[in-house]
Every structure is written in structure tokens, then in C-alpha cells.
Amino acid sequence: MTDRFEADYLIETATDPAHAAEVMAGEQSSGTFLVIPGETEELKARAAARIERFEEIDPLAVPSLPGAAADRGQGWRRARVTLSWPVANIGPSLPNLLATVAGNLFELKPFSGLRLLDIRVPRAFAAAQPGPRFGVAGTRRLSGVANGPLIGTIVKPSVGLSAVETADLVATLAGAGIDFIKDDELQADGPACPFEDRARAVMRVINDHADRTGKKVMYAFNLTGEVDEMRRRHDLIRDLGGTCVMASLNSLGLTGFLALSRHAELPIHAHRNGWGYLSRHPALGWSYIAWSRLWRLAGADHMHVNGIANKFCESDDSSIASARSQLEPMWDDLPVTAMPVFSSAQTVLQPPETFARLGSADLIYAAGGGLMGHPDGPAAGVASLRAAWEAAMEGIPLDTRATDSPALARALAQAGGQAPA
Amino acid sequence: MTDRFEADYLIETATDPAHAAEVMAGEQSSGTFLVIPGETEELKARAAARIERFEEIDPLAVPSLPGAAADRGQGWRRARVTLSWPVANIGPSLPNLLATVAGNLFELKPFSGLRLLDIRVPRAFAAAQPGPRFGVAGTRRLSGVANGPLIGTIVKPSVGLSAVETADLVATLAGAGIDFIKDDELQADGPACPFEDRARAVMRVINDHADRTGKKVMYAFNLTGEVDEMRRRHDLIRDLGGTCVMASLNSLGLTGFLALSRHAELPIHAHRNGWGYLSRHPALGWSYIAWSRLWRLAGADHMHVNGIANKFCESDDSSIASARSQLEPMWDDLPVTAMPVFSSAQTVLQPPETFARLGSADLIYAAGGGLMGHPDGPAAGVASLRAAWEAAMEGIPLDTRATDSPALARALAQAGGQAPA
Numbered sequence: 001m002t003d004r005f006e007a008d009y010l011i012e013t014a015t016d017p018a019h020a021a022e023v024m025a026g027e028q029s030s031g032t033f034l035v036i037p038g039e040t041e042e043l044k045a046r047a048a049a050r051i052e053r054f055e056e057i058d059p060l061a062v063p064s065l066p067g068a069a070a071d072r073g074q075g076w077r078r079a080r081v082t083l084s085w086p087v088a089n090i091g092p093s094l095p096n097l098l099a100t101v102a103g104n105l106f107e108l109k110p111f112s113g114l115r116l117l118d119i120r121v122p123r124a125f126a127a128a129q130p131g132p133r134f135g136v137a138g139t140r141r142l143s144g145v146a147n148g149p150l151i152g153t154i155v156k157p158s159v160g161l162s163a164v165e166t167a168d169l170v171a172t173l174a175g176a177g178i179d180f181i182k183d184d185e186l187q188a189d190g191p192a193c194p195f196e197d198r199a200r201a202v203m204r205v206i207n208d209h210a211d212r213t214g215k216k217v218m219y220a221f222n223l224t225g226e227v228d229e230m231r232r233r234h235d236l237i238r239d240l241g242g243t244c245v246m247a248s249l250n251s252l253g254l255t256g257f258l259a260l261s262r263h264a265e266l267p268i269h270a271h272r273n274g275w276g277y278l279s280r281h282p283a284l285g286w287s288y289i290a291w292s293r294l295w296r297l298a299g300a301d302h303m304h305v306n307g308i309a310n311k312f313c314e315s316d317d318s319s320i321a322s323a324r325s326q327l328e329p330m331w332d333d334l335p336v337t338a339m340p341v342f343s344s345a346q347t348v349l350q351p352p353e354t355f356a357r358l359g360s361a362d363l364i365y366a367a368g369g370g371l372m373g374h375p376d377g378p379a380a381g382v383a384s385l386r387a388a389w390e391a392a393m394e395g396i397p398l399d400t401r402a403t404d405s406p407a408l409a410r411a412l413a414q415a416g417g418q419a420p421a
Numbered sequence: 422m423t424d425r426f427e428a429d430y431l432i433e434t435a436t437d438p439a440h441a442a443e444v445m446a447g448e449q450s451s452g453t454f455l456v457i458p459g460e461t462e463e464l465k466a467r468a469a470a471r472i473e474r475f476e477e478i479d480p481l482a483v484p485s486l487p488g489a490a491a492d493r494g495q496g497w498r499r500a501r502v503t504l505s506w507p508v509a510n511i512g513p514s515l516p517n518l519l520a521t522v523a524g525n526l527f528e529l530k531p532f533s534g535l536r537l538l539d540i541r542v543p544r545a546f547a548a549a550q551p552g553p554r555f556g557v558a559g560t561r562r563l564s565g566v567a568n569g570p571l572i573g574t575i576v577k578p579s580v581g582l583s584a585v586e587t588a589d590l591v592a593t594l595a596g597a598g599i600d601f602i603k604d605d606e607l608q609a610d611g612p613a614c615p616f617e618d619r620a621r622a623v624m625r626v627i628n629d630h631a632d633r634t635g636k637k638v639m640y641a642f643n644l645t646g647e648v649d650e651m652r653r654r655h656d657l658i659r660d661l662g663g664t665c666v667m668a669s670l671n672s673l674g675l676t677g678f679l680a681l682s683r684h685a686e687l688p689i690h691a692h693r694n695g696w697g698y699l700s701r702h703p704a705l706g707w708s709y710i711a712w713s714r715l716w717r718l719a720g721a722d723h724m725h726v727n728g729i730a731n732k733f734c735e736s737d738d739s740s741i742a743s744a745r746s747q748l749e750p751m752w753d754d755l756p757v758t759a760m761p762v763f764s765s766a767q768t769v770l771q772p773p774e775t776f777a778r779l780g781s782a783d784l785i786y787a788a789g790g791g792l793m794g795h796p797d798g799p800a801a802g803v804a805s806l807r808a809a810w811e812a813a814m815e816g817i818p819l820d821t822r823a824t825d826s827p828a829l830a831r832a833l834a835q836a837g838g839q840a841p842a
Contacts (some may be wrong), residue, residue: 013805019534028579028581028607029581029607030580030581037723042577043581044580044581046581047580048581064704065702065734066734067701067734068734078785086613086614087611088611088612089580089607089609089611089613090607090611091611091612093609093645093646093647094672095645095646095669095672095723096607096645096672096728099607099645099669099671099672099694099695100607102511102671103606103607103694103695104695104697104733105696105697106695106696106698106701107696107697107733107734107735108732108733108734109732109733109734111431111734114697116698120637124611135751143775157470158449158450159451159463159510160450160464160465160467160468161464184526185513185520185525186450186517186520186521188510188511188512188514188517188520189511189512189514189517190509190510190512190517191509191512192507193466208457219524224514224516224517224520224676225516225517226680226683227648227676227680228516228680248516248519248520250520250523250674251516251517251519251674251675251676252516252674252675252677253671253672253674253677253678255645255648255651255672255676255678255679255680256648256673256674256675256676256677256679256680258647258677259648259649259676259677259680262647273520273525274523274525274527275523275528276522276535276700277523277527277705277706277707278528278698279527280486280705281487281705282487284705285698286698286739300745307727311529312525312528312530313486313487313488313530313532314488314528315488326476328835340693348805356527414597
């Protein structure tokens with residue numbers, strides 16, 4: 001596959017799934033619904049999509065999605081299909097790759113289900129993209145956290161604090177020993193909390209703390225906006241000594257994101273808000289593994305993955321598979337890996353299972369109420385999360401570790417759960 | 422609603438839907454899952470989302486989506502909910518509006534269904550956006566088509582033709598009297614058909630034809646790519662005398678699209694490929710009416726709507742509602758309307774029903790095989806479609822009109838269908 005890119009799909013259809021796969025391949029390359037004079041065999045050989053792999057799996061008794069061509073009495077047959085296309089159809093362009101692998105497919109009449117499972121591009125295609133310039137190593141260097149997860153939080157309330165109120169909260173969190181803080185994705189550049197005011201007030205606090213302690217808290221400023229705005233905001237953060245910017249992927253789109261990442265000199269914390277509408281139905285849309293690959297190629301350094309026992313609908317298996325995928329190199333000499341961000345109702349209870357299942361602590365562990373809500377305050381919150389992660393990494397039960405960490409002991413008591421063995 | 426924006430949702434939940442609506446409002450404004458010290462009543466009054474309207478509708482016996490909080494024996498209750506937010510939370514920013522109205526909502530645990538139905542912004546918010554600069558009037562002016570639909574087609578095969586082969590096809594189509602041609606969305610800037618070569622070859626044909634006949638065919642060149650590439654390609658088309666550019670909305674994202682539209686001096690033909698993954702499940706994602714509003718605000722001049730009896734899963738009712746919405750002014754003095762583009766298996770058979778239901782011929786009617794595949798060639802294909810539309814607009818049955826249009830008669834015979842009365 002040196003000059004072709006590939007995509008894996010789960011398909012579901014009342015027709016012959018092998019024929020349905022041919023419809024997909026035709027629709028997404030040289031085909032139309034009538035044979036056209038110009039569509040020669042030579043042209044097809046040059047441009048057509050190819051079915052690389054096809055595996056039928058168990059059928060369903062009822063269709064996953066409405067509107068498809070009708071049942072023929074064989075149930076709703078399913079298959080895993082891999083299609084490939086010549087890079088020469090589009091050039092090394094992520095926006096056009098997207099229109100090819102995820103274009104006019106999901107509405108096609110034969111399909112009562114169609115989901116994109118994974119994407120592979122040739123190394124030369126990947127090398128033409130910005131890719132993550134910081135990832136795990138760069139994030140550790142800039143934050144000064146050599147081992148274990150970055151312990152982090154999100155500024156809450158999500159929106160409503162002024163710039164000065166935000167900076168006051170950051171001062172509290174920096175004093176509590178935190179590694180990482182992010183804006184909420186709802187906080188942008190409204191008149192109630194202008195980006196520049198927030199950036200200056202927060203960075204004053206962070207720089208003062210760094211001067212006193214040697215530790216510079218990484219703060220991901222949400223610069224989501226139009227291209228020129230984002231570049232201006234990025235430059236401001238850089239000039240103020242900041243070490244991270246954040247953007248909402250679904251708002252930017254690949255084109256918007258590339259305009260930021262090609263300009264950026266700081267790690268980009270990629271926020272996936274809206275992800276649910278792309279993924280929530282298991283027979284429709286995107287797997288995170290496929291989708292996140294595009295954003296990593298485009299330059300995302302931090303990718304959200306929810307986490308064990310999150311407050312959303314995502315299963316633990318799905319969260320862990322997503323996180324693993326971010327850390328898995330595409331090539332040894334061109335890894336295109338990002339640092340997974342765990343969040344959503346994370347507390348001291350999840351580190352043991354998270355570490356055991358992920359096999360790594362190369363991650364950001366962001367707790368909201370689970371940190372700010374510690375009965376002894378945020379410093380105890382940070383300490384309790386660090387102790388929980390140390391225990392997880394050393395294979396010590398949380399209850400055992402809690403005997404010499406009062407902060408963890410109190411957090412466990414508050415969480416009300418028995419610590420996992 | 423002068424300083425707030427609103428969004429309408431369809432929600433489905435096993436819990437009390439009124440409570441679930443409060444969860445949505447909390448998640449998308451000041452809330453988190455624990456009460457935070459900073460979350461004062463004053464702050465809530467300033468920043469919180471508000472439930473403006475709530476109407477429970479008939480429940481379902483089974484959940485639409487998996488993964489939601491479990492049934493409590495009351496079935497899966499549904500409601501239409503309108504939330505509003507202060508513009509001051511985000512400023513007049515479309516990318517941040519998106520993260521607010523369609524952010525971390527679709528994954529929330531209480532919901533077995535959540536779909537965005539419509540969006541409304543204050544006039545001042547809309548006035549800060551580029552909006553469509555051409556729309557129906559500008560497209561008619563540039564194409565020289567004063568009345569009736571623009572009769573159009575898509576270059577097929579979708580991908581695989583060289584620049585010269587594309588231009589040869591355009592010469593045929595221009596000679597056939599066509600009004601509008603577009604690149605396929607799979608055709609971009611690959612080495613097999615570089616954008617610049619294609620643009621120069623096609624515009625030479627179009628300009629020659631215009632010099633001879635006075636009619637300049639509108640060609641929508643697909644410039645989907647990164648921001649700098651798109652702006653360069655746009656400028657090339659403008660300098661060559663072209664009158665339209667095309668972009669894939671889901672590839673660009675709102676941020677990428679705004680970077681194009683703020684720069685553009687030509688109509689933007691907005692391609693919605695990938696739309697299926699946003700909309701295919703009726704209890705998840707986006708209605709086209711909500712989604713297309715964002716792109717119209719961002720500057721889309723032409724918006725795809727499928728059409729009657731299309732080859733995709735979309736119903737006729739849905740296509741017509743989508744098309745109506747594009748033509749419906751947001752304000753009398755700030756209409757933000759776009760020209761709907763009908764396509765996908767359109768032939769001479771659909772104009773009567775399309776016109777009767779839409780009540781307008783302010784549209785682009787793009788036929789592929791239905792035009793190129795006419796037994797007497799593309800000129801007869803164009804003539805047959807024009808005759809069908811004239812009949813539709815005059816209220817004459819197609820069969821009657823066919824008595825003095827051999828091209829229409831042959832097309833009707835080929836289509837094999839009885840013309841609708």
C-alpha cells in the first residue's frame with residue numbers, strides 16, 4: 001500500500017453485502033448510476049476504488065437505521081470491508097481524504113448501517129502533514145512532569161467567570177500543585193471574559209508561580225475562532241510565556257485546524273465536543289480510532305478519550321481502546337502519536353484500572369469535582385490523585401496507599417466507593 | 422431574544438424529560454456535576470442556559486440509541502425543548518456557537534436520543550457573519566439565467582479524467598446549452614488532474630463559448646483544501662474569469678469555511694458530502710434546517726438538498742423541507758438565503774412535483790445520467806430538462822408538453838415512467 005490509502009468499514013444491508021461494497025467503491029471513485037462514455041477500463045484502472053478485504057459477519061434481525069432498501073427475507077447482512085484509493089486521485093490532502101473516505105456514503109440506499117472503523121495512509125502522505133509536534137515528550141518537557149500523568153482540571157463554572165475570577169481560581173490551583181488546567185470549551189472570547197484579558201490575568205499568575213517555585217503550570221487556552229483570531233491568540237499566549245492552546249475540532253474542521261497547527265509553536269489540546277453526534281449510534285458514523293487519526297495527522301497533541309466510569313454513554317472498553325490508539329505509533333520513525341486526555345467524572349477510584357488496562361501513564365488525568373471537591377480543598381485533591389496514580393503504577397491497592405496518604409484516604413471516603421483491589 | 426441565541430432539540434430519555442432538559446442546560450453553560458464554590462446565583466443569572474420552551478410528545482417503547490441510563494418502566498419519554506444562551510458567553514462567533522449548541526450534549530447519559538432541530542441567532546449576531554454574498558440573485562446575474570432553474574450537471578466519471586478530458590466534456594456540455602457544471606467532490610488537486618491545469622483548460626473552453634454565444638456557463642471548481650491553497654485557487658478562478666467555486670463543508674469546518682468566504686469574491690457552492698453521518702438516524706445529530714443555517718450565516722451561496730426520488734435514503738418530505746428552508750429569509754433586510762441544489766438521480770420526471778411542493782424555481786437542478794444519458798445526446802438532455810421545468814412552471818402535464826418537445830418525449834420514454842399528472 002505505498003501509493004494507496006485505505007479505510008475499513010462496518011456495513012449492514014438487506015442486499016448482498018459484496019455487491020453493496022461494490023456500490024460504495026463505485027460511488028466514492030469513478031462511478032455513477034449510468035455508464036458514462038468517458039468511463040473507460042483504463043480510467044477505472046487509474047482511479048477506481050478497490051475492495052481490498054471483505055469479511056461477512058453475523059446478520060441482524062432488524063435494521064439498525066431506517067430508510068434503507070427493503071429486506072429480502074435474508075435479514076440484515078453485515079460485513080467488514082476495506083476499500084483503497086490511489087493517492088493520485090486527491091494528492092496528500094487531509095480535507096480531500098475526508099471527502100473520499102467519509103463522503104456521500106452514509107446515505108446510500110442499500111445501507112441500513114455504515115460506520116468507518118479505521119483509516120491508513122501511506123507514509124509519504126503522513127509525512128506531508130504537520131503531525132503532533134509535541135505529543136507526550138513535548139508536553140512532559142514543557143510541563144516539567146517527567147513521570148506519571150499530568151494531574152489536571154477544567155476551569156469550572158464552564159462559563160460565567162470574569163478574567164480576574166478565572167485567574168484567582170488558577171492561583172488556587174497552582175498553589176495546590178496542579179500540572180495542567182484547561183478552559184472549558186464553552187469559554188471563548190465573549191465580552192464577559194475576553195480572551196486577551198483572561199490570557200494576561202492567568203499568565204501573570206502562572207508566571208509568578210513559576211518564578212517562585214520553578215514549576216510552570218500548563219494552561220490550555222481555548223482559542224477556538226476564525227483563523228486570523230486563532231493565530232493572533234496563539235501568538236499572544238506564546239508571547240506571554242504560555243505553553244498550550246486548545247481548540248474545538250468540530251468547530252474548526254480539518255481545514256481550520258491545519259491553518260492553526262501549521263502556524264502553532266505550542267502544543268494543541270484538541271477538544272472533541274460534539275463527538276457524540278458522530279459516533280453515538282454503533283452502526284453509523286465514526287469510530288474514534290478512525291476519526292482521531294485524521295486529527296493526529298493534522299497536528300493534535302492532546303486528544304480526549306473520556307475515561308473509566310465516565311458520565312457519558314461511552315463504555316470503558318471504548319475509552320481504553322481510544323486511549324491506546326493515541327499512543328500507538330503509525331511508524332517507528334514517524335509515530336504521529338498524541339497524549340490521551342482522560343476526563344469526565346474522574347476521581348481517585350479509576351487510576352488502578354486505567355493504568356492496568358492502558359499499560360501507560362503517558363496521559364493527562366483531568367478531574368473537575370473530583371479535585372476541586374476534595375473535603376480538604378484542592379491541594380488535597382491534587383495530592384490524592386497523585387497518590388492514587390502512584391499506587392496504580394506501583395501495583396499497590398489504593399487502601400494500602402491511603403494509610404500513608406491522608407489526602408487519598410479522605411478522597412476514598414468521600415467517593416464512597418471501595419477502592420478496586 | 423435580542424441578546425440570546427436559541428436552539429431547538431428533540432430529546433428522548435428514560436428519566437423525567439423536564440429534568441433531562443435541565444441537565445442539558447447545565448452541561449452547556451455553568452454547570453458541572455458538583456456544586457463549585459464560584460458558581461453563585463449572580464453568575465448563573467449572567468451565564469446560564471435557560472429553558473425557553475418545553476413540550477412533551479408521545480413516548481417510545483424502545484430506546485432509539487443504546488448506552489443511555491436505564492428504563493424506569495415509563496417507556497422512553499420524548500420532548501421538544503428550546504434552550505437559550507446569552508451571546509455574551511461567546512461573542513458573535515460561529516465556531517463557538519457550534520460548541521455551545523452542539524457540544525458535549527449528544528453523549529450525555531440520560532439521553533437515548535438527542536437531535537438538534539433548529540437554531541436562531543439575534544440579528545446582530547447574523548450581521549457579524551459574512552452571509553451569502555450572491556445567493557439566488559447573484560447566481561442568476563452571473564449565469565445569465567433570469568427565470569427557471571439553472572440546468573446543471575456534475576462532471577462524471579467523478580474522478581479519473583485528466584484536465585484536458587474534463588475540458589473536452591465541458592465543451593460538449595457548453596455546446597449542449599447547459600447553465601451550470603460542477604466538479605465532483607472527489608475531484609480536487611491530485612497529480613492526475615491538477616487544479617490549475619483543470620481550471621485553465623476548462624475556463625478556456627467556457628470563455629471561448631461565452632465569446633461566441635454570449636452565454637457564460639457557471640462552473641463550480643472544487644477548491645477544497647487548506648486555507649492558503651483555497652485562497653490561491655479562488656484567486657486563479659477569479660482571474661481566469663470563472664464565476665463559482667465549490668468546497669466540501671465537512672472537510673473545511675466552520676473555521677475553514679469562514680477563512681474562504683471572508684476572502685471570496687465569487688459564489689460558493691457548498692457541498693455537504695458526509696451529511697449522512699450527521700443526520701441518518703432520526704433521533705441523533707442534526708436536522709438539515711439547523712445545520713444549513715450555520716453554513717448560510719458563514720457565507721454558503723448554494724446548498725445541496727438531494728431531491729424528489731433521490732438515490733439516497735432521504736425522504737421527499739425531508740428534501741423539500743430542506744430546500745424551502747434555504748429560500749426562507751431570516752430577516753427581510755438580512756435574508757441569509759441560499760440557492761438550493763437538487764441532485765441525485767434527477768430526471769425529467771421530478772420537476773412537476775418539485776415545483777408544486779417548493780413553490781419556486783429558484784434552484785439549481787443538477788442531473789448526471791439524466792442529462793448525459795439522453796438517447797440523443799447531452800443537448801437533447803438539456804432541452805428535455807428545460808422543457809420539463811417549463812411545463813412544471815406553467816402547470817402543463819409533461820406528456821402534453823412532450824407533444825411539441827421531441828427531446829422531452831424521448832427522455833420520458835427512456836425514463837420509462839408515466840409522467841406525473
